Amino acid sequence: MADVTIIGGGLAGCEAARVLAQAGFASTLFEMRPARPTPAHQSDRLAELVCSNSFGSVLPHTSKGVLLEELRRLGSIVVRAATRHAVPAGASLAVDREGFAGDVTGAIGAFDSIEVRREEVTAVPATGPVLVATGPLTSDALAASLATHTGDASLYFYDAIAPIVSAESIDRSVVYAKSRYDKGEPDFLNCPLDEEQYHAFVDALLAAESVAPKDFETACYFEGCMPIEAMAERGRESLAFGPLRPVGLNDPKTGRRPYAVVQLRREDRDGQLYNLVGCQTKMRYGEQPRVFGMIPGLQSADFVRLGAVHRNTFLNAPRLLADDLSLKTRRDLFFGGLVAGTEGYAESSALGVMAALAVRAKLRGETFVPPPRTTMIGGLMAYLREADAEHFQPMNVNFGLLPPFEEKIKGKRARRLAAARRALTDFDAWIAEQDLGWLEGVPTEDLFEGVDETVPRAGRRARRRDAAKEAGD
Ligand SMILES: Cc1cc2nc3c(=O)[nH]c(=O)nc-3n(C[C@H](O)[C@H](O)[C@H](O)COP(=O)(O)OP(=O)(O)OC[C@H]3O[C@@H](n4cnc5c(N)ncnc54)[C@H](O)[C@@H]3O)c2cc1C
Incomplete structure (x- = not known):
């Protein structure tokens, strides 16, 4: 009889099964394909990549680069297979998808303790521990069963993601802090648009290239997750009377009401990230920094997360999950991968490893200690615990999830490299405390070897191109 039931043989489920096997626990890994396909998967292989074949940048001053390195240091089966099946893709880790999934499928099959x-x-099985890693396309029957544990209001079926910008890149001479009608704390930053700016923004929204919804996504456009450009199509003034309405938001600099206002809502505890309220979008990633960069105050904004609207099953993590990714109301039911409230291949893999380590701790009667918040995985897990549950959105890794340095470090690239160094040093220290004997064979490499820290800061256009690239457009 297996020690653990794992549901879902995707990136997270495979990572979880191998961690538990290496830790000496037997698991049953349920994968519904090929008997029951999903609308996006094409094969019967485990760990199939459903869309892009890229895991993102491996450069040390990128958030994905640091995350991939942390995963590698955890002996990740996903990163190992990706490295073996890498195809030339500049500074990104891109793979031959069939070779990659075949490799992971073979590696999982080679463990005697994984059925x-x-x-x-x-x-949801009544007896735990159970680890749910069924991803964005969780089958309907299981989703309905999960909803009985989570409540309907905390299990989502669509992502309507608005872009997120870093606080340091917002032009404070233009925006002003204020809540509508000055009710409560002035928690929002407000970007004022005059009539001309508003109409230019609407024109750009209407002209921008969008991603066509997949067949299984077309039902999505109920109010509340309608893309901003779809709303703008209803009439040129619809945004000014909708999410961009300026009432109660007079600009203290002029004392007057702007024609329209884009509100920015704080996204994290430290106030390093801001979300563009109501700006969920299906515009192509390459278009978003250009169009949203027309908003006064965001001309030089650093877009750490671009918007999207797509089919996705995920939990409201801050409301439902305990520190060890188990359900607060059922502590033997764990969640890993995208369903736990993250985005992205590497992030899903990381949360598969973390959920498995948490299950291991439970089986051993120990307390799971997540990596420190100065690490990429630790920062992501802190976000899942601490994000505003009212407006929760799944998150990719980014440097805004890590605590800022007390001392001022000049230049974005230098700040990122310093944060990356700190992340990996702290990650190694955390690993050393975890009793991960199986890592002995994992080579340690210096991610920073040959990194030129003196490279001048990129221009605005290059930064936007990089942001779009890093988001996988
Ligand atoms: C259409 C689409 C495109 C995406 N494109 C990208 C991209 O290009 N880049 C990126 O970084 N991220 C992308 N993502 C987001 C995310 O990174 C991937 O979905 C990632 O595969 C999630 O990993 P996972 O292990 O959580 O889930 P998955 O890899 O989806 O694995 C879940 C597995 O569970 C199985 N399953 C579901 N329900 C059951 C059940 N009831 N019983 C048994 N098995 C079940 C599924 O068949 C699947 O194999 C995309 C998501 C979607 C929906």
Whole structure:
């Protein structure tokens, strides 16, 4: 009889099964394909990549680069297979998708203590520990069963993501802090648009190239997750009377009401990230920094997360999950991968490893200690615990998730390299405390070897191109 039931043989489920196997625990890994396909997967392989074949940048001053390095240091089966099946892609880790998924499928099959069962799990098993890693396309029957544990209002089926910018890149001489009608604390930053700026912004929204919804996504456009450009199509003034309405938001500099206002809502505890309220979008990633950069105050904004609207099953993590990724109301039911409230291949893999380490701790009667928040995985887990539950959105890794330095470090690139160094040093210290004997064979490399820290800061256009690239456009 297996020690653990894992549901979902994707990136997270495979990472979880191998961690538990290496830790000496037997698991049953349920994967419903090929008997029951999803609308996006094409094969019967485990760990199939459903869209892009890229895991993102491996450069040390990028958030993905640091995350991939942390995963590698955890002996990640995903990163190992990706490295073996890498295809030339500049500074990104891109793979031959069939070779990659075949490699992971073979590696999982080689563990005697993992039983792979090709069956759909239609209800959450009553006996734990259970680790749910069923991803964005969780089957309907299981989603309905999960909803009985989470409540309907905390289990989502669509992502309507607005872009997020770093606080340091917002032009404070233009925006002003204020809540509508001055009710409560002035928690929002407000970007005022005059009539001309508003109409230019609407024109740009309407002219921008969008991503066509997939067949299984078309039902998505109920109010509340309608893309901003779809709302703008209803009439040139609809945004000014909708999410960009200026009432109660007079600009203290002029004393007058702007024609329209884009509000920025704080996204994290330290106030390093701001979300563009109501700006969920299906515009292509390459278009977003250009169009949203027309908003006064955001001309030089650093877009750490671009917007999207797509099918996605995920939990409201800050409301539902405990520190060890188990359900607060059922502590033997764990969540890993995208369903736990993250985005991205590497992030999903990381949360598969973390959920498995948490299950291991439970089986050993120990307390799971997540990596420190100065690390990429630790920063992501802190976000899942501490994000505003009212407006929770799944998150990719980014440097805004890490605590700022007390001393001022000049230049974005230098700040990022310093944060990356600190992340990996702290990650190694955390690993050393975790009793991960199986890591002995994992080579340690210096991610920073040959990194030129004197490279001049990129221009605005290059920064936007990089942001779009890093987001995987
Ligand atoms: C259409 C789409 C495109 C995406 N494109 C990208 C991209 O280009 N880049 C990127 O970084 N991220 C992308 N993502 C987001 C995310 O990174 C991936 O979905 C990632 O694969 C998530 O990993 P996971 O392990 O959580 O889930 P998955 O890799 O989806 O694995 C979940 C597995 O669970 C199985 N399953 C579901 N329900 C059941 C059940 N009831 N019983 C048994 N098995 C079940 C599924 O068949 C699947 O194999 C995309 C998401 C979607 C929906």
